[in-house]
Amino acid sequence: MNKITNVAIGESLIMRSPLIFTAMLCLLLSGVTNAKRNELVMATTFSPEATAYIISRWQGQPQSVVIRTLNRTSSSLEQLLDSTASENVDLVLTSSPMLLQHLQQHQRLANYPGAPEQSQQLVPESIRDTAVAVAISGFGLLINQTNLEEKQLPLPTDWDDLAQARYQGALLMSSPSRSDTNHLMVESLLQQRGWQPGWETLLSAAGNLITISSRSFGVADKIKNGLGSVGPIIDNYANLLLDDPHLVFRYFPQASASPTYIAITHNSHYPEEARRFIQFLLSPQGQQVLADTSTGKYPVIPLPADNPRFAQQQKLLQQPPLNYPLLLQRQRLVQKLFDTAISFRLSQLKDAWKALHGAENRLKRPLPEIRALLTAIPVTPAQSEDPQYLKQFAVRSEAEQQVMEWQLFFQQQQRKAIKLLEELK
Known part of the structure; x- marks a missing residue:
């Protein structure tokens, strides 16, 4: 994406043709906006500390793009994503099925076909078309x-x-x-x-x-x-x-297991890059990143039996899941x-x-x-x-x-x- 570093407009040109000046100014602003959009923007209910390690490991991948996070409360994200500002958001990362249910009902999320069955079993049925479970907590x-x-x-x-x-x-x-x-x-x-x-x-x-x-x-x-x-x-x-x-x-x-969900917004400017980030999180390498104690989470795929976190992961997964329809109702x-x-x-x-x-x-x-x-x-x-x-x-x-x-x-x-x-x- 080209960066506009300098625009020289002669004073005489400005005076003679204000329409040309206006057009060039719009082009300049457009370039600046696009330059800022050379990244994935991820809205999340998690604290910056909770996502920093995952993002740092992703950005070590070949051809990865920068991820910038918007850390807000669930209600604040609802308001943000219900507004025109949602056009600047590509991903939503949260442990809140309530937030994703609201966004899906208001057509703010894109469908995500082909998610692994192992992860989707952890997702409430009502948001299974758009949300993907990438980790669990307790x-x-x-x-x-x-x-x-x-x-x-x-x-x-x-x-x-x-x-x-x-x-x-x-x-x-x-x-x-x-x-x-x-x-x-x-x-x-x-x-x-x-x-x-x-x-x-x-x-x-x-x-x-x-x-x-x-x-x-x-x-x-x-x-x-x-x-x-x-x-x-x-x-x-x-x-x-x-x-x-x-x-x-x-x-x-x-x-019991409380899943961490991720979804792509309906208006994402970079849906392919967003999908690639989700695929990274679901890959063996990404799941290993999520298994690291630096994230504070557990992966959705079972850890090896000799892993010190295996026993607790199994306890979380073996508890009956929440009645999500009742919770949402x-x-x-x-x-x-x-x-x-x-x-x-x-x-x-x-x-x-x-x-x-x-x-x-x-x-x-x-x-x-x-x-x-x-x-x-x-x-x-x-x-x-x-x-x-x-x-x-x-x-x-x-x-x-x-x-x-x-x-x-x-x-x-x-x-x-x-x-x-x-x-x-």
């Missing part, structure tokens, strides 16, 4: 073990541990409305334990939160910096930090309910749980009636899977009305709990 707990040892606390292993009173003020996590990887993790808990027990676990653990982080990798950074002791996150953010002797990562006992419900129940009332929630923990410690017995008040939710298991009930969350006015009713419900539950606690004094 969910677990990133722990600042030095921080916990100073507090003389054991290392937690599962969600139930996070709800224990001794971890009060130690927990960090993100919100499903801010992080799609967090949404997948929350939905995984709800599906594994059931709607009601899953929310009981989340609300119990929420009493130990320090804050709600805006991004999943923000949770990892805060724990690394000692601003929290433990947080549930996806492994690829954790694994990139494990050269720090203060940190340890433990997978949830029932952690109730996406807005889970996001709005989490924020209404936890994010937007975190201060009051922490105060109530602190009071409950104090009362149980003083009385040397559990207080199940008060716990039931603090863990109740205003949505039944049947409603959480009812298409008619879930439709209202696609209509702004109806969703807002429902949220207001939920706010009143949680306020009433908390008032009842505080009244009972006061009567125990």
Whole structure:
């Protein structure tokens, strides 16, 4: 692609023929734009650190093109790719099937025929025509073990541990409305334990939160910096930090595989180069790159049995996959309910749980009636899977009305709990 290095336009020519000047200026701007497009632009929900190693290895390949990344949240990428700016994006790399579902429904993605069956089995059926699975990850707990040892606390292993009173003020996590990887993790808990027990676990653990982080990798950074002791996150953010002797990562006992997907945009200027990059990721060499701990991920093809990461890869692949149709159907419900129940009332929630923990410690017995008040939710298991009930969350006015009713419900539950606690004094 030719680079325009200098354009000399005589002053007399400009004065005599402004039309010629305008045409030449347009040509200059066109050349600059094309020069900048001599690259693949990849929109991704991952942090720059999570993609840097893969891109560096790709760019060592013969005839590879430069890849520039746009690192955004899922909602930000939705807005970007729904606009005319999407014409400058060639690839989308994400662990969010929700984002890809939205883009596919709005005809923003190109079909990708001929993807290996082994990888496509990991892709939700509804996006299988456009998305390709190139790696997998799992969910677990990133722990600042030095921080916990100073507090003389054991290392937690599962969600139930996070709800224990001794971890009060130690927990960090993100919100499903801010992080799609967090949404997948929350939905995984709800599906594994059931709607009601899953929310009981989340609300119990929420009493130990320090804050709600805006991004999943923000949770990892805060724990690394000692601003929290433990947080549930996806492994690829954790694994990139494990050269720090203060940190340890433990997978949830029932952690299932969370695929990393890639897709080519419908308006890609370089679809062949984009496809070549995907083929590299799926090749034995590319899968080896993804198997390297520098990516924090696992390849989609089985690792050799003597590989130290083989056992965990198999555990992830052997767990039942998420019910993706259900996840996509109730996406807005889970996001709005989490924020209404936890994010937007975190201060009051922490105060109530602190009071409950104090009362149980003083009385040397559990207080199940008060716990039931603090863990109740205003949505039944049947409603959480009812298409008619879930439709209202696609209509702004109806969703807002429902949220207001939920706010009143949680306020009433908390008032009842505080009244009972006061009567125990």
